[in-house]
């Protein structure tokens with residue numbers, strides 16, 4: 001029987017001590033990152049707010065003035081502040097793109113990759129488009145040697161700072177400032193191999209030397225390259241996320257199946273659950289499989 005990726009497996013990100021989704025609605029979401037409460041735009045939130053009284057608590061609100069988005073600071077917010085997820089520590093900041101440096105919908109994937117890594121002997125992991133590095137820190141914390149790639153010096157510096165906060169020994173993560181596709185192609189030519197590959201490609205991005213990344217053109221090429229990089233070790237795994245390009249989980253799954261053949265795994269949406277109402281915000285998609 002043909003094995004197929006099961007695409008009904010939506011993953012639920014539940015509140016943890018340093019993060020909770022307090023409420024959402026009217027195209028906004030209200031979240032707590034440690035002690036700081038932020039309100040920011042959320043296109044998925046077509047519904048009404050359920051706890052309007054909570055919104056006054058926001059320390060900062062990302063709002064648009066004459067089509068330009070910026071943070072309105074209501075109470076004092078430090079330039080950066082520390083958060084943790086288990087032993088993994090990282091800093092949050094209010095960035096100009098309405099992000100905080102943490103994507104909480106990834107939490108079930110951190111848990112899953114940690115579990116996979118703990119089963120592999122001498123795991124060697126590749127994390128592409130690694131941003132502030134939380135997936136890399138979780139992998140290194142689980143015993144892996146990690147190659148973390150990002151094209152932005154600023155993101156790489158932030159990820160390095162997070163690694164120091166998490167007490168990850170310096171020789172556990174190789175930091176690479178490069179275009180993800182160019183790096184992967186080079187690694188394939190060198191005959192490199194990885195026991196786990198994690199990637200979170202944006203819809204559009206730029207490499208370290210200005211290379212243009214367009215998901216619709218470049219993802220198929222990147223997947224072909226990564227097929228050569230994924231080791232045959234039992235337990236080796238592949239995890240891809242997507243959040244901004246509007247693709248359905250099945251589209252990513254079929255893209256993977258057309259390259260890797262019949263693999264057994266799951267895919268679906270990434271949901272963040274509200275603390276009280278249990279409503280969810282669909283916040284991205286993922287596909288993952290284990291060899």
Ligand SMILES: C[S@@+](CC[C@H](N)C(=O)[O-])C[C@H]1O[C@@H](n2cnc3c(N)ncnc32)[C@H](O)[C@@H]1O
Nearest residue numbers: 129131150151152155179180200205206207213
């Ligand atoms: C989608 S975010 C990654 C989110 C992250 N994985 C997480 O869960 O926190 C995009 C990252 O990709 C990087 N990026 C964009 N284009 C790139 C490219 N061509 N090569 C490498 N990194 C790129 C950006 O600098 C940014 O850090």
